Structures are given as structure tokens and as C-alpha cells.
Amino acid sequence: MVVDIVRTLEKEGIPRESYQLASEVDPEALARLLDSGGGAVEVRLEVRAVSLVVTSAGVWVTDEDPSPRPECPECGLLVTDVVQLVPTHHTAYPCGCQVRGDLLE
Known part of the structure; x- marks a missing residue:
């Protein structure tokens, strides 16, 4: 890949x-x-x-423009990914703040 x-x-x-x-x-x-x-x-x-x-x-x-990245609601940094290690815990990347799971949807 x-x-x-x-x-x-x-x-x-x-x-x-x-x-x-x-x-x-x-x-x-x-x-x-x-x-x-x-x-x-x-x-x-x-x-x-x-x-x-x-x-x-x-x-x-793809010709599609990437969607704009939201700001972390906790610290204000741009969020590129949300990592889910357990069903109830979502971590914003790269800042590491805990966020809701649908932040990037």
C-alpha cells in the first residue's frame, strides 16, 4: 500500500x-x-x-477537495483525526484532547 x-x-x-x-x-x-x-x-x-x-x-x-478540518473544541488546534481506542473514549489528533466521536463526520 x-x-x-x-x-x-x-x-x-x-x-x-x-x-x-x-x-x-x-x-x-x-x-x-x-x-x-x-x-x-x-x-x-x-x-x-x-x-x-x-x-x-x-x-x-481524487479531484475532490479535502474537507476543512475542524478546530478542537478544547484547545482550538486543527483536528486531523479522531482516534477511538474504546467505545466511549475519542481522542483528537494531534492535540490529544478528549472529544466527541462525530467531530469529523
Whole structure:
């Protein structure tokens, strides 16, 4: 999957040396998420202004603009992800504040 992301970005003219994929997305967490979803999970991410859709079936570029990121209701930082470790606990990323689970929906 990581190789597919890198190749897709190269096709869009983004050279490998212009970004560090691990700073844009956690490849291991992404793989676990896709594996756990049984084909029903679709992850959208942006690397160097290229919007990507990643599924267990592959990676492709989308023309859709990524949705604007909300501010954390606790600290005001932009929220890029909400992590749920147990059903009742949702943590905003990157700030680490506890938030409601539907913050990014």
C-alpha cells in the first residue's frame, strides 16, 4: 500500500524526496485500519496538495477537495483525526484532547 501511495504521487509529479510519507500518515495504522474494515473502509488523505483515496483495493487521486478540518473544541488546534481506542473514549489528533466521536463526520 505504501508503495502504491508513493507511485501514485510520482505519477502526479511529486518526487519522493519532497515529502516524508511517515510524517503525513502512519503507514502501519493505515494498513491496520484497511485490514480491519473488510473492504468497507475508505481513507482520504492529502500529500503535497494531492488528494488521495486509499482503500484495500488500491490508491487513486481524487479531484475532490479535502474537507476543512475542524478546530478542537478544547484547545482550538486543527483536528486531523479522531482516534477511538474504546467505545466511549475519542481522542483528537494531534492535540490529544478528549472529544466527541462525530467531530469529523
